[in-house]
Amino acid sequence: MFKRISLLAISFSTFHAFAANSVAVIGQKSISAEEFKQRYEQNKALSLPGQAPSKEEVLSNIVNFELALQEAKNKGIDKDPTLKDQFEILMYKTLVQKEIKPKIDAINVPESDIKEYYEKSPLLRTRQIVFLTSPQMKNDEVQKVKARAQNAYELITTGKKNFVDMVAEFSEGPDAKYGGLVEWSGRNKLVPEYYEAALALKESGKISGVVESPYGFHIIQLDGIKAYSGLDTEYKNFIVRSIKEIKGRTVYEAYFSTLKKKYAVKTDLKSL
DSSP: OOOOOOGGGSOHHHHHHHTTTEEEEETTEEEEHHHHHHHHHHHHHHSOTTOOOOHHHHHHHHHHHHHHHHHHHHTTGGGOHHHHHHHHHHHHHHHIIIIIHHHHHTOOOOHHHHHHHHHHSOOEEEEEEEEEOOTTSOHHHHHHHHHHHHHHHHHHHTTSSOHHHHHHHHOOSGGGGGTTEEEEEOTTTSOHHHHHHHHHHOSTTOEEEEEEETTEEEEEEEEEEOOGGGOOHHHHHHHHHHHHHHHHHHHHHHHHHHHHHHSOOOOOGGGO
């Protein structure tokens, strides 16, 4: 039978030194009860309902973390130049999160701005015939797929085949079984190449040429443009975030303009 290792195995003097206010001592590092409680609550908050780790698991993870830190320092990893670079990047991101992000989050976005954005980037309903490609394909294989797409496009535009029939015959996407229908989608869901080509059609029923995207080659038919009154919460929130990002660039530049006055900055574009 295996015996559980007990803290009683630790010498009494060491135990007495930290038992009153610590839950663990790892080398020279002491983990106080308060620090453990804080880390434990953080773990619980990040866990899915009903899947919070036990206190024993959290303590074990803390011990392993501290052991790894001490061993890393012992091996001189803390002096690795690449680690210094990563830390500086982390400091930059932390500063931006602390000093700039709250100001961007506080930007007011009026309804008029949301409507103006939406009128230029509305929700679209489309149908597609898609010929899939993959990153593993060689260039000649990709060109063969493109040729198939071009041939299908010519069959449609010459009236030899209608769009719906071509979807059933050629389309390789999961939406082929639904007539190639891609339900209401905006910039938050469609790849830029697809969205821009669909938006350029402007009128329902019109068909695009062959459009290339990271997924392959598409022939797109515009099936509808949703009015602003039909804007859903998900896309509205996306629009608000997008507008804040656009306006936030001014906040970002203003912050660093202030820093440039605080610290000496000189640049020489001619030396580039």
